[in-house]
Amino acid sequence: MKSIFRFLVSAVVFLGGGFLILCFTMKDNTSELGQGINKINILVPEESRYVKIDNAHAKDEDGYGNYDYTLTSYDKKGNEHPIKFTGMGKLKQDHYLEITTKGTYVETYKETFKDKMPQIVADKID
Secondary structure (H helix, E strand, O other): OHHHHHHHHHHHHHHHHHHHHHHHHOOOOOOHHHHHHHHHOOOOOEEEEEEEOOHHHEEOOOOOOOEEEEEEEEOOOOOEEEEEEEEOOOOOOOOEEEEEEEOOEEEEEEEEOHHHOOHHHHHHOO
């Protein structure tokens, strides 16, 4: 009975430690694995980030009109973060988006205006 208990405790510690290491190392990872980890990561808060659309960084890889964007986003403090998301069609050049994220996982996006952003972000985004 003691050996089963030790095994279970060791397994929980090992798996929990591995998950925590993944959580800390995947915060700004834009790969599919990084986005999947960030979606369930309890250590990463949901936050708004802001991007300016640059269609030079858009690719229609599947041929169905869904464009993949890899851009630089800014949080409300003005810190830069890489972001990768799929737009439903080609988005308007030089328009601004407010993206709701959890790490690099994009939950939603909506168009916004420069005067609706925090001032520090509006200064850096252009």
